Amino acid sequence: MTQRAVVRGVGHYLPERVVPNAEFEKTLDTSNDWIVSRSGIERRHFAAEGQTTSDLAVRASRAALENAGMSAEDLDAIIVATSTSDLTFPSTATMVQSALGNTTGFAFDVQAVCAGFVYALANANALIVSGQAKTVLVIGAETFSRILDWTDRSTCVLFGDGAGALILSAEDGTGTNADRGILATDLNSDGRYRDILYVDGGVSTNSTGVLKMEGKEVFRHAVEKLAATADMALSKAGLHHEDIDWIVPHQANIRIIQATAKKLGVSMDKVVVTVQDHGNTSAASIPLALSVGVRNGQIKKGDLVVAEAIGGGLAWGSVVLRW
Numbered sequence: 001m002t003q004r005a006v007v008r009g010v011g012h013y014l015p016e017r018v019v020p021n022a023e024f025e026k027t028l029d030t031s032n033d034w035i036v037s038r039s040g041i042e043r044r045h046f047a048a049e050g051q052t053t054s055d056l057a058v059r060a061s062r063a064a065l066e067n068a069g070m071s072a073e074d075l076d077a078i079i080v081a082t083s084t085s086d087l088t089f090p091s092t093a094t095m096v097q098s099a100l101g102n103t104t105g106f107a108f109d110v111q112a113v114c115a116g117f118v119y120a121l122a123n124a125n126a127l128i129v130s131g132q133a134k135t136v137l138v139i140g141a142e143t144f145s146r147i148l149d150w151t152d153r154s155t156c157v158l159f160g161d162g163a164g165a166l167i168l169s170a171e172d173g174t175g176t177n178a179d180r181g182i183l184a185t186d187l188n189s190d191g192r193y194r195d196i197l198y199v200d201g202g203v204s205t206n207s208t209g210v211l212k213m214e215g216k217e218v219f220r221h222a223v224e225k226l227a228a229t230a231d232m233a234l235s236k237a238g239l240h241h242e243d244i245d246w247i248v249p250h251q252a253n254i255r256i257i258q259a260t261a262k263k264l265g266v267s268m269d270k271v272v273v274t275v276q277d278h279g280n281t282s283a284a285s286i287p288l289a290l291s292v293g294v295r296n297g298q299i300k301k302g303d304l305v306v307a308e309a310i311g312g313g314l315a316w317g318s319v320v321l322r323w
C-alpha cells in the first residue's frame with residue numbers, strides 16, 4: 001500500500017471590487033488594448049481597505065471545507081502560501097487556524113512567491129506520505145495590490161488579489177499512476193535571478209517596498225522552465241504529455257500559458273485559463289484556477305492535472321495529480 005494525498009475539496013474567494021483595465025487609463029499612459037494583447041488580462045479584483053490576506057484565505061478555506069463536507073476540527077495541518085502576509089508574524093496560517101476554530105493542528109506559511117502554492121502542495125504531500133498529518137488544508141492567498149507601484153504601468157496593471165484553498169487527505173493507493181492524489185512533485189529555484197523580479201523592501205530594510213520586474217527576462221525564463229518542470233514531474237510519475245487531461249498553470253500572462261502548452265504539445269482546450277478575470281494573483285492563482293475549473297465542470301474526478309508555476313527567486317515547480 002502507498003499513502004496518497006487525495007483532494008477532498010476545493011474553494012476560492014475573490015474580493016468584491018472588480019477593476020477593469022479601463023480604470024488604469026485614467027491615471028496611466030496605458031490602454032485596455034495594450035493590457036489585453038500583451039497579457040490577456042481584462043480585469044482583476046482588489047481587496048477593500050482593511051481587508052487582509054488572512055481574511056481572503058479564511059473565506060476560501062470555508063468554501064473548501066464546505067465542498068469537502070468537513071469541519072475545521074478535521075484538519076491536522078494548515079499551510080498558507082503567500083508573499084503578502086498580514087503581519088511580519090505570526091504566520092497568516094495561524095490566523096486562519098484561529099478564525100476557523102481549529103486548535104489541534106499545526107499551521108505555517110510558505111513563501112515561494114508565484115510558485116508558493118506548488119511548494120505548499122509538495123509540503124502537504126510530504127506530511128501526508130510520511131504519516132505526520134492525515135488531512136491538510138493548503139491555501140494560496142495574496143493581496144498584491146498592497147505592494148504595487150501605481151505609477152509603474154509595466155507592473156501595476158498585471159496583478160490582482162484573491163485566495164484559493166484545497167483540502168488533501170491520506171488514502172491508501174496501489175502505488176501506480178492510476179491512483180488518485182498527488183503522483184509527483186518537482187521543485188526548483190535559482191537565486192542568481194533575484195534582480196529580475198523582487199520587492200525592494202522588507203522587515204530588515206525597514207520598509208514595505210514595491211514590486212519590480214524585468215518582464216521580458218521573466219517571460220523568457222518562464223516558458224523554458226515551466227515546460228521543463230512539467231516534463232520532469234510527468235516523467236517522475238511515469239506519465240507522458242498525452243496523459244494530461246488539464247494543465248492548470250500559474251496565471252501570469254496568456255502568452256506564457258500558450259507558449260508553455262505548445263512546448264508541451266497540449267492544446268489550449270486542455271488548459272484552465274482564468275488570467276482574463278483574475279490577473280496575476282501570485283500564489284493564489286493555481287488554487288483559484290483549480291476551483292474555477294471544477295466549478296465550470298472542466299476538472300472531474302479521475303482527471304490527470306498538471307499544475308506548474310514560476311515566480312520571484314526565481315522559484316518554480318510543478319505537481320502532477322489525479323483529481
Ligand code: ACO
Pocket residue numbers: 029030031034035038039113114115153154155157197214215216217218219222252253256280282310311312
Ligand atoms: N501600457 C502601455 N505600454 C506599456 C505598458 C502598459 N501598461 N507597460 C509597458 N509598456 C510599454 C513599455 O514601456 C515598452 O515601451 P518601449 O518599447 O517604448 O520601451 C513597451 O510597452 C513594450 O514593453 P515590453 O516589456 O517589451 O512588453 P512585453 O511584450 O514584454 O510585455 C509583460 C510585458 C506583460 C510584463 C510581459 O513581459 C510579461 O508578462 N512578463 C512576465 C511576467 C510574469 O510572468 N510574471 C510571473 C511572475 S510574477 C511573480 O512572481 C510575483
